[in-house]
Amino acid sequence: MSSSPALSPRGGRLALLVVGLCWLAVLFDGLDMFIYGSVLPHLLETRTFGLTADQAGDLGSYATFGMLVGALTAGTVADRIGRKQLMTGCVTLFSLASGICAVSGGVAVFGLGRTLAGVGLGGLLPTAISMVSDYARGGRVALTIGLLMTAHHTGGILSAYVAKWLVEPVGWRAAFWVCVLPLLFVPVLLRFLPESLSFLVAKGRDAEARALADRYGVELPAATGEKSAADRWDALLGLFRGGEWLQTLLYWLASFGGLLLVYGVATWLPTLMRGEGYELGSALTFVVVFNLGGIVGMLAAGRAADRFGAPRVSALWFALTAAGVHLLGVHLATGVTMVVVFLTGVFLNSAQTMVYATVSLRSAPDNRATAVGWTSGMGRFGAVFGPWLGGQLLAAGHGDRGFTAFALAGVSSTVFIGVAALRSARQPRTGGDREAVAAAR
Template sequence: MSPFPVLRTRGAKTAAMVVGLCWMVVLFDGLDMFVYGSVLPNMLAEKALGLTPGKGGDIGSYATFGMLVGALSAGTVTDWIGRKKVILTCTAVFSLASALCAVSTGLGTFGLGRFVAGLGLGGLLPTTITMVAEYAPRGRTALIVGTLMTAHQAGGILSGFVGIWTSQPGGWRVAYWICVVPLLLGVVPIAKWLPESLNFLLAKGRHQAARALATRYGIDLPAPRTERPAAKGHGDAVIALFRGNLWRTTLLFWLTSFFGLLLVYGVSNWLPTMARGAGYDLGSSLSFVVVINLGGIVGMLVAGRFSDRFGAPRVAMVWFAFTALGIALLDIRMPLALTYLDVFLTGLFLFSAQAMVYAAVAARSTDDNRATAVGWVSGMGRFGAVFGPWLGGQLVASRNETWGFAAFAIAAVLATVFVSLTGLRTPRTDTKSDPPLPLSALG
């Protein structure tokens, strides 16, 4: 059975191809992002490169700080030069940065590699979300975004296995060489087969290029969006997020994303280490990485279907609330089978809650500033992604690992509150809500 939803609308083959190609590079994105948490226990055990728990938290934050810069920059650049070029560039950047980590002889070089990798990782995710949202069939935006995000969790699962396979002394270098594979397997297929966004071409007035692309793939052109004034310049796309009454919703989504990504990256980086501090052996601790990401894959598909029916903000609110409960229960020592169940359910709700924040923002945005809106909500959330790994490192360094579960549960409660204030309704203005234009519409 295909991992992608069945699409029965005109242009379904093209949409499936776009989702499939983006899914592949986001899989590598997830592997590169989560592999640090998977190899961290072994790096700490062998004191690789002089690493300590405190420094481990700092290194984890370098990558997320790079992602902050990458996300904020890529959104505006993507609305300027196009989705495809940014996807190609980001994939190449984080792959080459992993090679730098693999050959590092000191923490300075390793930290630089993680920061540069973060630039590519931070730019790739919001750009691919924008791309698949713009090719999604009518009424399927949240499901398609959720499907894409399963790749991120699949990358997390793969990172858990990579951590297990490379647990021998010095094996962390092998793990980072594995993360160079996207340069070979991702860049060429994207360059050859991924089409540019039709919405981007139309928003830029490149009607002839849009018509040629639509003719090539046998798809309809999306209708132009007119309900908001178009952004005229690169900075204007950001300013447009605050016009009228939008400033309140924009800030609330930013705050939700801050706490959502604090959870995603704090838990992803420190779950194995905090689990060991709570008394679980190394094998079980690394298995938690696999289990939580398996839950994330299921959660993405379930949340996507629910969000297309009930609204992405409403689903994100409920999902964050269950995340708080699941993380809080991790602070209680239970039989191993129950712990695995709790980790699975926590992953089911945690990762898809944040993904539905992206889906909601994409659905509420216009064609000319969608990448900017998604990029900035992702980028502002990266402040939380920087803080989460740092916080986990400080708690582990002070031997207060179990307090980490309580801190992350509180973050989930705050995310629940902020997303509930956004209005809990996704307007019927997603990229496919307007009727498509026939190819003759542009002359």
């Protein structure tokens, strides 16, 4: 990734514009991602479409499978059509897909809508991160990306309020119609969001790049050559040479468990809390508190990693997450449970990011992006498996074991990332790459 351009005061206004627009886009991304989990207790209680718990788990996995497809193809598509066009296309896709869910008359059509929404959701986030990295003020890239990531959890908070305000009085379809409203934001993106300077330079569109740079007082990034397919294949093989295969496998397994936790809990938290005896309103409030913890965790994790080291923080965070998730299966006083949910959100939503930080820290600079990207990609299979697992447990009448199963995923990630860190402790550090870490999120 090219370095961020130096910015004048006018360039600072451009950075604010880009970050603001991308923040809103990621907010809508979070709303659409979390809305299914927020309305799921109602769908199951009313037996909408005759929905069963195992079918509900499958539907949750459809969206995360779509996210896997979107994330893996986003870079290639963005290189062809530009980051701005891809962002607007992703917002359009997941908004229209929510409309399909809103008008669906059965599980099949609803599942199609969630799958298409997942493709848009998976493609948007890495593209938005690339955009803000391109325009972030010098030395503030990590801070800017951390700020952007808070939008995703803010969208999760918004999803809980949408469900609380609309589902009971109006119906679950109204919640998905709200998720269609980001279509109104698409013309704003087309009108005001500038194209990535790195993309313009890479494509030889020098006149456009220079005009934009002159308008806002931005220094153009240096042109970089694109890697060939052979170069990318060689970078991937490098992850398995010289005994590195075991280290790579440990990172992938830790990432699998981490994203299983993230998306499993995000999908099933309200339903599992209902199963523990909490009222629907309280169960949705837990979603708000969980995502508030996620915002705090995203802002705090980087500082902790800088001080104590990403591998240590990652292992500790996963262990604390496992303990917190397990405690959620115990019916405690509501106030105590709120604290546990908040702390679980703090650790869970940043533990996975610390896996990427660890991989980045222990990778050679010329292979770092490949190592982080593939760790993220393999982990996304866990994102598909997590919602399915929760549905299977509920369908088998073992909903009370859902939190225990997710806690075990946290324990496994603790072990995998801990062993990987110990094996590489004697290797020299290559220095972290926070942009690559955050881009994999």
